Amino acid sequence: MNKRPHKKCLVEFQMAEQPLRVGEVAIVGAGPGDPGLLTLRALMLIQQADAIVYDRLVSPEIMELVNPKAELIHVGKASGCHYVPQEETNELLVQLAVRQRRVVRLKGGDPYIFGRGGEEAEFLVENDIDFQVVPGITSAAGCASYCGIPLTHRDYAQSVTFVTGHRKADHSLELNWQVLAAPNQTRVFYMGLHNAPTIVRELTAHGLSRRCPVALVERGTTPQQHMAVTTLAELEATIIREGFQPPTLIIVGEVVKLAESLAQPAPGERASFPARHPALSSGGRPA
Structure with missing residues (x-):
């Protein structure tokens, strides 16, 4: 008889991780569009967030997976036509964190590969905001x-x-x-x-x-x-x-x-x- 204790599978372990802390920002890569390419940690965070700041490259299929109670803020950019200037996006992340929200900055692809995630991370550091970065498939x-x-x-x-x-x-x-x-x-x-x-x-x-x-x-x-x-x-x-x-x-x-x-x-x-x-x-x- 097998008496070995049950071990949680990888998905159970990932989804049981500690949630985002209030006042923290997660800069998350959503991958190129197919929701099947979303990482487990990215999925966990978007389902725990109180506020999600997302761009136009995040697919509708992935947006369907976010916390239905989360505040959704679109800051999408198109070449030559910025919906929200980058400086305002940076300020928005800080304001949401100061208001004690659990914030996910959701970006298409990988946030550190032509995603301006580095600029946003620098601004968070300058304003003493705790953050984490979750890579995505570029x-x-x-x-x-x-x-x-x-x-x-x-x-x-x-x-x-x-x-x-x-x-x-x-x-x-x-x-x-x-x-x-x-x-x-x-x-x-x-x-x-x-x-x-x-x-x-x-x-x-x-x-x-x-x-x-x-x-x-x-x-x-x-x-x-x-x-x-x-x-x-x-x-x-x-x-x-x-x-x-x-x-x-x-x-x-x-x-x-x-x-x-x-x-x-x-x-x-x-x-x-x-x-x-x-x-x-x-x-x-x-x-």
Whole structure:
């Protein structure tokens, strides 16, 4: 007879953790959109929060999981059009904490990867507000995986670089293009639609072939996922023809050629893949 004491399973253990303290802020990554990619700790915190400050990249499916009694405050941002200025968001987090609320700052992807989570954490420290950070699956990893693109591969890409395609206050996009154009790597541009002409011009000017494969992924991991494969030479035309809108990732590199054979269906939808591009060899694998 088995007399060993019952051990809590991992989910029971996670959900039984101490709740957020009043006056504390949790900066939480919600992942790229599919609620199945939410971490256990993120789920625990959004179900305990008194106030949730969220942005537009948090999917409706994830918002359905939050504490139904929580105060919901939308501070979503769109490229070139901020719903709430970042400075006001910072102040809001402090005010909610001072009012002894249990606060979750819920952000799409990972809060410390192009999510301005670092700026918010600095402001909380300056104002003596206790906080914690919960990482999330960043959009690059989630969207690429769902589209059949391994960001690294021993044969084609020995490194991956995450790059912001948008600068603060519309500053010019000044990057180390020589390094980005080097072979055997994958480049993922966040928020890069507006600066697609610059990305094409600078990468090709620094030696990257105009035939280099490129993937565009809009709202990846969600039922609204929209993906197309093209080349650097045809990137701008593809964006216009396919009507891509933010949030869209631009993935540049030879690993994109694997997409056709490795892509999985987006949640709730059948698998789909654009017509084979001339840059792809038969079967979608690199020639």
